[in-house]
Amino acid sequence: MQVTGEKRRGVWARLKFWYHNARPVSLPQSLLPALAAYALAAGEAGFAPLIGLLAILGAELAHLSLNLFDDYFDYKKIGSGFRSDLAKKGERARTAKCAYITSGAATLDELLLACLGFGGAAALCGLLVWLAAGWPIVWPAALGLLLGIEYSGEPLRLSYRGFGELTIGVIFGPLLGLGVYLAAGGAHIWRALALGLALGLLVTNIVYTHSVLDIKADAFAGKRTLAALLQTPGRQLMATAVFSFLPYLLVGLAVLAWGLSPWWLLTWLTLPLAAALYGSVRQFLRQPGARPRRLFWYGPMGDWPKLCAAGLDWFMLRWFLARNLLSAFAVLCLLAGLLA
Secondary structure, three states: OHHHHHHHHHHHHHHHHHHHHOOHHHOHHHHHHHHHHHHHHHOOOOOOHHHHHHHHHHHHHHHHHHHHHHHHHHHHHHOOOHHHHHHHOOOOOOOOOOHHHHOOOOOHHHHHHHHHHHHHHHHHHHHHHHHHHOHHHHHHHHHHHHHHHHOOOOOOOHHHOOOHHHHHHHHHHHHHHHHHHHHOOOOOHHHHHHHHHHHHHHHHHHHHHHHHHOHHHHHHOOOOOHHHHHOOHHHHHHHHHHHHHHHHHHHHHHHHHOOOOHHHHHHHHHHHHHHHHHHHHHHHHHOOOOOOOOOHHHOOOOOHHHHHHOOOHHHHHHHHHHHHHHHHHHHHHHHHHHHO
């Protein structure tokens, strides 16, 4: 019994190890759009709550798997020391990625097994959803999986060609939203697509803001991000404007054209956060060395004094702003779903 208990604790510790390295901090980028789609379906006659929740669970497991696959493909191509090398040259860059590999805590083969483990659990959820909801949910799931693998995997390597941010937005926006919506019994496709696109733009905004701030580190690694593809600060700022403000127009369109309840206009209450993010990115593009100022209504930003002491406030304030914008928008989607 003692040996069995030790093995059980060892298995549990390993699961926690891989869950931690799969970057669960990024899960809100998929969970919040999925919950918003679930809330949209909840107001319809064919609502299937349990199947919808199972679809959400499968999406989160797939997200963890794809995060690890991103590490796997990136490490095979460029290793993990390039960020430290860049920092030593005096350029500001985050230096933590794949530390669990370079430290010897795990091997590349173990990483691949973890990718497949989370992916297999997601596939099981998907199979059960398919048995209950039928074929309509297959194409968004299959396309999302394909794009997720090709984000950093061969042959397309979309994240190295300037399409990575848009790929993430498509996966965690319209594809994820439509998949969850259909699994939960939704029937008004245009409403789901409009909401999915709006949330996908806000998800894109998170990774795009990341790429603007990390443009030198990504270029050093040979990654051609959307920020690099746009080249000039003017174009880069214009993209921030599109990702930050177009979602509100899409929600308005869905209300006017496709019968979405006016309660969904509650999402417009997050416009000040969108404006703050736009202004902060503009400051970075015009004055890269300026220290950003944090205001209380920007929302939670982790251990802020520690981030400031580490010299990461310039990066994390803008990243947190983009994340908090998505979070607030999605929470108001849930409220709108309840009120509608």
